[in-house]
Structure formats: C-alpha cells, structure tokens
Amino acid sequence: MIGKLEMLIALAREKHFGRAAESLGITQPSLSTGLKQLEAYLGVKLVQRGARFGGLTPEGQRALVAARRITADARRLRDEMRASRLGLSGQVRLAVIPTALTWASRLATGFTARHPNVGFTILSRSSQEVLTMIETMEADIGLSYLDNEPLGRVTRVVLYREAYTLVCRRDHPLAAQGGLGWSDLAGVRLCLLTQDMQNRRIINRNFMEAGIAPPSPIESNSTVVLVSNVAEGGWVTILPTDMAAFLAAGHDLAIVPLQGGVPAHSVGLVAPQQEPQTPVLEALMEHGRTLAINS
Structure with missing residues (x-):
C-alpha cells in the first residue's frame, strides 16, 4: 500500500504520468495499474484521466494529504529501525x-x-x-x-x-573603499539574483531604505554566473560574506563590506x-x- 501512495504523491508532484513513473523507476503501465488499484481499495476516483493528466479529484486531494502523512510516518519508522540495527x-x-x-x-x-x-x-x-x-x-x-x-x-x-558585501574587480573605482553604505551604490552597474529569490527581495529592501533604485540589467538564479560577470567586465554584484569569499578566491576580485541597511x-x-x-x-x-x- 505504501508503494501505491507514493505513486499518488509522485503524480501530484510531476503532473505527468510518464515523468511520475520515471521518478519512481517504474513503467507508466505499472503506475496506472497501481493508481487504479488504490482507487479500487479506497472506493473513490482519485485521478482525472484523459489524453493527459487532468489533475486530482477532490477525493484525490484529500487522499494526497493522508498519503504524505502515512508515507512520512513509514519512512520515519523504517529509519528508526535501521538506525537501531546499523547506525x-x-x-x-x-x-x-x-x-x-x-x-x-x-x-x-x-x-x-x-x-x-x-x-x-x-x-x-x-x-x-x-x-x-x-x-x-x-x-x-x-x-x-x-x-x-x-x-x-x-x-x-x-x-x-547574513551580512552583505560588494564584489567587484580590483580595478573598479569602489574596490579601494574600506566599506560602503547602500546609498553609495546609486548608479552602479549591478548584476543580481533573480526577483524570485528572497535574497534579492532583501537587497531591494535595502535599496529602498537607502532611497535608491539601481537597475540590474543582468539577473541570474546562480551566484556563479553573477561572479563570472563581475570577473569578465565592469559589473559588480552583492553577495553574503561567506559566499563572496568562496567565489572570489583565486580571481582578481575585491570584496567590500556593505554597512547599515535593514537588520541582518x-x-x-x-x-x-x-x-x-x-x-x-x-x-x-x-x-x-x-x-x-x-x-
């Protein structure tokens, strides 16, 4: 039964029969058979079927909540037993x-x-x-x-x-500064994380508090891409201290602390x-x- 509940969870996650089957390491016919057996056991329709996955029925949504709880409890029990036996x-x-x-x-x-x-x-x-x-x-x-x-x-x-630093090339005008305030970044050529990242929302809040709104023509969800842009040209980026030190190591880059702003x-x-x-x-x-x- 646990295996069939995991099929329902995989289908809800992937929203595609083929991808769900692949994520479980089984064939698509095996997935479909398992889901039909689960529906027969519960006596309700769980999945809207058609040429493609049509979503879960209301009963399927309720079963999904229970499936997640049951499989989590089963995993916890399995891990406890395994730890007592094997560490x-x-x-x-x-x-x-x-x-x-x-x-x-x-x-x-x-x-x-x-x-x-x-x-x-x-x-x-x-x-x-x-x-x-x-x-x-x-x-x-x-x-x-x-x-x-x-x-x-x-x-x-x-x-x-989290504390923030500016990362720039050593030949950048800001590289020689011992520290910078957020207002000092007005007009700076920035590349930053994308807007869906909470880090970016925090940085935007710091800009708002400083009364500036510098543009960021280059955005990425990868910190490696940001530092690569800095190394390649006149761009600067803002990163937490630990990540900045790691990515700047071995490159001709400077790290300048940012002071003030919203609480860390x-x-x-x-x-x-x-x-x-x-x-x-x-x-x-x-x-x-x-x-x-x-x-």
Missing part, C-alpha cells in the same frame, strides 16, 4: 537557497565524516521552493532564511546571520515539524547547532 545511514535530500550553498557543503562534509553511511543530495532552490519541497516530501530538510518571510509549521536551527537575517535548517524526528535528521540538526557555535 545512521541513508540519503538526505537537502534543499538550499543559492547563497547558503557553501554552508550546505560544510554541513554535509562534516556530517558524513562522522556518519559515513549517510549520503547527501544537495539541491539549489529558491526559499519558497525549499518550503514546498519539504511540504511535498521532495526534500527531507532545507537550508533557508528563518526570520524574513513566513515559514509555517517547521522546526528551525539557526546557523548564521538568520539563515539555518528548516525541517518538518514532527515528533520524533528521524534519527538522521535529529543528528543533522544537532550537528548544525554545533557548527553554528564553532563558526
């Missing part, structure tokens, strides 16, 4: 905002050093996508902003507070609110607390 093991799916990817690597490498039977799949996503992936069980845990926009019912572990926001782990957590997630959150203290 911590499994694959953690970690969804991360782009500006926190260096911290995600630090978290994963430190944790796997202690628990070599645990692996990580690290996915770069916007803050809203991080929350959605946790809700739909596409991710086990997230790394995102904690106190800027609503998160809902989640467990949080603070890792650090916390970034950390976001996990589903459930008791108890799986042994792996509980250990990972404790590792995050230790990492925050020692950083």
Whole structure:
C-alpha cells in the first residue's frame, strides 16, 4: 500500500504520468495499474484521466494529504529501525537557497565524516521552493532564511546571520573603499539574483531604505554566473560574506563590506515539524547547532 501512495504523491508532484513513473523507476503501465488499484481499495476516483493528466479529484486531494502523512510516518519508522540495527545511514535530500550553498557543503562534509553511511543530495532552490519541497516530501530538510518571510509549521536551527558585501574587480573605482553604505551604490552597474529569490527581495529592501533604485540589467538564479560577470567586465554584484569569499578566491576580485541597511537575517535548517524526528535528521540538526557555535 505504501508503494501505491507514493505513486499518488509522485503524480501530484510531476503532473505527468510518464515523468511520475520515471521518478519512481517504474513503467507508466505499472503506475496506472497501481493508481487504479488504490482507487479500487479506497472506493473513490482519485485521478482525472484523459489524453493527459487532468489533475486530482477532490477525493484525490484529500487522499494526497493522508498519503504524505502515512508515507512520512513509514519512512520515519523504517529509519528508526535501521538506525537501531546499523547506525545512521541513508540519503538526505537537502534543499538550499543559492547563497547558503557553501554552508550546505560544510554541513554535509562534516556530517558524513562522522556518519559515513549517510549520503547527501544537495539541491539549489529558491526559499519558497525549499518550503514546498519539504511540504511535498521532495526534500527531507532545507537550508533557508528563518526570520524574513513566513515559514509555517517547521522546526528551525539557526546557523548564521547574513551580512552583505560588494564584489567587484580590483580595478573598479569602489574596490579601494574600506566599506560602503547602500546609498553609495546609486548608479552602479549591478548584476543580481533573480526577483524570485528572497535574497534579492532583501537587497531591494535595502535599496529602498537607502532611497535608491539601481537597475540590474543582468539577473541570474546562480551566484556563479553573477561572479563570472563581475570577473569578465565592469559589473559588480552583492553577495553574503561567506559566499563572496568562496567565489572570489583565486580571481582578481575585491570584496567590500556593505554597512547599515535593514537588520541582518538568520539563515539555518528548516525541517518538518514532527515528533520524533528521524534519527538522521535529529543528528543533522544537532550537528548544525554545533557548527553554528564553532563558526
């Protein structure tokens, strides 16, 4: 039964029979058969069928909520039993905002050093996508902003507070400055993260507080693309201190602290609110607390 519930979850996520089957590693006929068997067991129609996926019925939507809860409980039970027998093991799916990817690597490498039977799949996503992936069980845990926009019912572990720096070439007029205010960026040729990123919304708020509205002709959802643009020409970008230091290393780039602006926001782990957590997630959150203290 758990397998058939996972079929319903996959179909709701992918919104396509073929992609849902592929995500589960089964054939499309097997997916269709499994869903029909689930409908027969529950005695209701769950899926609107036609030439293509037509969505879930109202009963299907209610079944989806229950399916997510049941499969999460089953996964937690399985992980608890496996941990009692083999120790911590499994694959953690970690969804991360782009500006926190260096911290995600630090978290994963430190944790796997202690628990070599645990692996990580690290996915770069916007803050809203991080929350959605946790809700739909596409991710086990997230790394995102904690106190800027609503998160809902989640467990949080603070890792650090975000501070911003300007990244520019060493021959740029601003490179020699010991520090800059946000108002000093009026008229600067900026490339920034895309508007769907919470980081960009925070930066825009800092500009608004400073009374400026500098354009950003180049936008990307990749911090690597932003720093590449800076290295190639007269562009500048704004990044959190940790990410800026990592991407600028080995390049002829300068990092200039930005001072003032709105209060710094916390970034950390976001996990589903459930008791108890799986042994792996509980250990990972404790590792995050230790990492925050020692950083």
